Amino acid sequence: MTGGIGFEVTARDGAARTGQLRTAHGSVETPCFMPVGTAATVKAMTPEMVARTGAEIVLGNTYHLMLRPGAERIASLGGLHRFMNWPRPILTDSGGFQVFSLAALREIDEEGVTFRSHLDGSRHHLGPERCVEIQALLGADIAMVLDECTSYPADEATAAASMRLSLRWAERCRAAFRSAPGRGLFGIVQGGIYPALRHEAAAALGAMDFDGYALGGLAVGESSEERFEITRFTASQLPEDCPRYLMGVGKPVDLIGAVECGIDMFDCVLPTRSGRTGQAFTARGAINLRNARHAHDERPLDDACGCPTCAGYSRAYLHHLIRAKEILGAMLLTWHNLHYYQELMRALREAVAAGGLATVSAELRDGLAAGDMPPTGLGTTVR
Amino acid sequence: MTGGIGFEVTARDGAARTGQLRTAHGSVETPCFMPVGTAATVKAMTPEMVARTGAEIVLGNTYHLMLRPGAERIASLGGLHRFMNWPRPILTDSGGFQVFSLAALREIDEEGVTFRSHLDGSRHHLGPERCVEIQALLGADIAMVLDECTSYPADEATAAASMRLSLRWAERCRAAFRSAPGRGLFGIVQGGIYPALRHEAAAALGAMDFDGYALGGLAVGESSEERFEITRFTASQLPEDCPRYLMGVGKPVDLIGAVECGIDMFDCVLPTRSGRTGQAFTARGAINLRNARHAHDERPLDDACGCPTCAGYSRAYLHHLIRAKEILGAMLLTWHNLHYYQELMRALREAVAAGGLATVSAELRDGLAAGDMPPTGLGTTVR
Numbered sequence: 001m002t003g004g005i006g007f008e009v010t011a012r013d014g015a016a017r018t019g020q021l022r023t024a025h026g027s028v029e030t031p032c033f034m035p036v037g038t039a040a041t042v043k044a045m046t047p048e049m050v051a052r053t054g055a056e057i058v059l060g061n062t063y064h065l066m067l068r069p070g071a072e073r074i075a076s077l078g079g080l081h082r083f084m085n086w087p088r089p090i091l092t093d094s095g096g097f098q099v100f101s102l103a104a105l106r107e108i109d110e111e112g113v114t115f116r117s118h119l120d121g122s123r124h125h126l127g128p129e130r131c132v133e134i135q136a137l138l139g140a141d142i143a144m145v146l147d148e149c150t151s152y153p154a155d156e157a158t159a160a161a162s163m164r165l166s167l168r169w170a171e172r173c174r175a176a177f178r179s180a181p182g183r184g185l186f187g188i189v190q191g192g193i194y195p196a197l198r199h200e201a202a203a204a205l206g207a208m209d210f211d212g213y214a215l216g217g218l219a220v221g222e223s224s225e226e227r228f229e230i231t232r233f234t235a236s237q238l239p240e241d242c243p244r245y246l247m248g249v250g251k252p253v254d255l256i257g258a259v260e261c262g263i264d265m266f267d268c269v270l271p272t273r274s275g276r277t278g279q280a281f282t283a284r285g286a287i288n289l290r291n292a293r294h295a296h297d298e299r300p301l302d303d304a305c306g307c308p309t310c311a312g313y314s315r316a317y318l319h320h321l322i323r324a325k326e327i328l329g330a331m332l333l334t335w336h337n338l339h340y341y342q343e344l345m346r347a348l349r350e351a352v353a354a355g356g357l358a359t360v361s362a363e364l365r366d367g368l369a370a371g372d373m374p375p376t377g378l379g380t381t382v383r
Numbered sequence: 384m385t386g387g388i389g390f391e392v393t394a395r396d397g398a399a400r401t402g403q404l405r406t407a408h409g410s411v412e413t414p415c416f417m418p419v420g421t422a423a424t425v426k427a428m429t430p431e432m433v434a435r436t437g438a439e440i441v442l443g444n445t446y447h448l449m450l451r452p453g454a455e456r457i458a459s460l461g462g463l464h465r466f467m468n469w470p471r472p473i474l475t476d477s478g479g480f481q482v483f484s485l486a487a488l489r490e491i492d493e494e495g496v497t498f499r500s501h502l503d504g505s506r507h508h509l510g511p512e513r514c515v516e517i518q519a520l521l522g523a524d525i526a527m528v529l530d531e532c533t534s535y536p537a538d539e540a541t542a543a544a545s546m547r548l549s550l551r552w553a554e555r556c557r558a559a560f561r562s563a564p565g566r567g568l569f570g571i572v573q574g575g576i577y578p579a580l581r582h583e584a585a586a587a588l589g590a591m592d593f594d595g596y597a598l599g600g601l602a603v604g605e606s607s608e609e610r611f612e613i614t615r616f617t618a619s620q621l622p623e624d625c626p627r628y629l630m631g632v633g634k635p636v637d638l639i640g641a642v643e644c645g646i647d648m649f650d651c652v653l654p655t656r657s658g659r660t661g662q663a664f665t666a667r668g669a670i671n672l673r674n675a676r677h678a679h680d681e682r683p684l685d686d687a688c689g690c691p692t693c694a695g696y697s698r699a700y701l702h703h704l705i706r707a708k709e710i711l712g713a714m715l716l717t718w719h720n721l722h723y724y725q726e727l728m729r730a731l732r733e734a735v736a737a738g739g740l741a742t743v744s745a746e747l748r749d750g751l752a753a754g755d756m757p758p759t760g761l762g763t764t765v766r
Binding site for chain 2: 073326
């Protein structure tokens with residue numbers, strides 16, 4: 001640990017656990033889902049709406065923010081918390097993943113990565129030291145080390161070389177990081193689908209003594225069986241007393257399975273991005289609101305949901321908003337989806353605390369597999 | 384009056400007055416500004432946000448709603464109030480104005496107007512009886528008669544023929560309208576910029592005994608001097624004990640001037656549409672947030688404003704959101720703009736009630752003319 005943030009495991013059930021993460025901007029109950037606030041906003045949501053879903057921490061994207069409006073600009077305006085009016089914890093990623101997925105003309109070498117902005121073609125360099133500096137300028141409660149996200153598929157030699165470059169960058173990030181109360185730095189375990197490489201990375205990073213450990217290079221094309229296997233194995237290799245973060249995952253069933261593997265933290269664009277394209281997540285699976293079958297349906301998205309969208313609006317109305325490309329459609333579906341994700345995490349935390357995760361997980365999976373119900377015609381309507 | 388809605392003048396100051404409008408869904412203090420909820424949503428706002436601005440009534444567009452999702456669909460889903468989750472008063476327009484401004488292949492005759500939808504090219508007919516029927520299906524608290532919005536410029540003979548067609552349609556709307564407690568029908572005075580025609584229309588409509596009277600065919604290209612002159616004259620020709628509604632107006636200075644002429648109700652897309660394109664209205668005039676001069680500005684849009692946008696966000700942040708085309712930018716600027724419009728109406732109501740409208744109007748106009756202040760560098764920041 002850098003001595004910055006605190007983490008305490010509060011209950012265990014098999015490999016799963018609940019915990020409390022303590023940062024400079026407050027504490028977070030884990031396992032937690034972090035809504036993605038790419039460009040200093042969780043898209044289509046006010047911070048007040050985000051907080052009402054139950055979210056206690058959001059993620060900011062270093063790549064997007066360094067390009068626009070710039071890390072120094074945000075620092076001069078009081079840091080990311082004040083800039084975006086989110087007074088609670090923020091985790092920032094390292095920017096590495098977006099450089100590899102969004103930027104043009106990437107050149108990677110021992111010093112870091114040089115790339116052109118997807119916004120204006122301007123040339124930028126991101127190395128381990130600058131990566132840590134940017135996240136400090138943003139004022140992140142939790143910063144991530146710069147890593148190379150190993151592509152999939154990759155043979156073992158390629159995955160090993162990539163993972164070891166990430167280890168050298170991690171060491172430089174660790175050296176550059178200035179500890180402060182309530183602020184921490186996480187290492188990132190790479191190694192593709194190879195247990196031996198994941199073991200090597202976990203051990204090496206553990207020796208560097210980070211505040212937490214992320215699993216990177218997953219949700220990039222591997223099967224979900226491969227992902228669960230590597231997740232379970234890698235989690236078992238990490239320090240018991242530190243938070244574990246599975247980056248970029250995922251669907252509701254993925255979260256359930258990963259919690260069972262001992263993961264404490266998640267982020268994913270799925271609930272927010274899907275909300276803008278008409279997809280709603282419910283306890284009975286996903287619903288595409290564009291579908292004409294919703295045009296006359298007076299029911300809420302999910303009878304059992306307590307979010308403002310389900311309290312006030314019918315599927316017929318949401319269908320109308322999505323078809324008419326109204327901003328309110330994106331707002332209401334994003335709100336519901338984030339509420340659903342937070343309630344799912346709450347259910348998993350409560351199950352772990354009660355020692356009943358296996359039963360609860362099975363019920364949750366059954367519901368998700370059951371699929372959406374047709375309207376009964378008996379008048380289940382918006383309350 | 385059809386016997387449906389109630390209206391009481393509560394104070395006078397010159398030609399201006401305050402009043403209270405009573406409908407099936409609650410009462411409205413006048414002079415009032417009605418946010419435009421075109422497609423069953425005030426764009427980029429939840430109904431909760433709209434209510435927090437102080438708005439007591441919104442406008443729905445018959446043209447948009449008859450095409451998508453359809454008046455019968457909305458009726459089967461419990462009416463527009465329930466559909467859009469707005470339990471307060473709603474005024475619907477007649478659809479005529481949008482047919483003339485948006486639809487294709489319009490053919491107008493004594494029976495009404497035939498047109499093709501701008502959405503899918505489908506053919507539709509809108510006559511006086513159907514216009515009233517649609518607004519009843521929507522469940523409007525206040526419905527408007529079908530009229531032809533006389534184009535500008537129009538010679539007196541053209542304006543007269545158009546106005547008289549609107550009078551014949553108004554008579555048919557009046558006959559088709561079924562009175563119900565708390566629901567009313569407004570006539571619309573046309574006549575272009577010709578006082579004699581406005582007088583003729585006002586007298587003829589007054590004899591038909593509507594619940595209120597709108598001024599149509601303004602804000603279509605005439606100078607603001609012409610508009611104020613015709614507004615003042617027309618208002619003076621209308622029954623004292625009925626609400627007067629100036630359709631589609633306007634900028635803050637236009638509202639101030641029209642209240643002085645005796646107008647009680649307004650609607651305009653300006654605060655909502657401008658909010659989506661980066662323009663903010665303040666007591667010191669309009670601000671374009673796209674402008675680079677805001678990139679480092681820590682101040683709120685308006686030091687004196689009590690809206691959530693000004694309470695939590697800097698101009699620099701709003702500039703960033705608008706530049707990054709983030710939905711939250713549209714949400715926060717629309718919120719501020721509607722709040723500003725509601726506060727302006729409140730200030731005018733209080734001035735009339737206190738008998739000090741001339742002084743308050745002069746101060747408001749001075750502020751608007753003064754223009755935005757540059758940052759002082761002394762650290763006036765977001766609270």
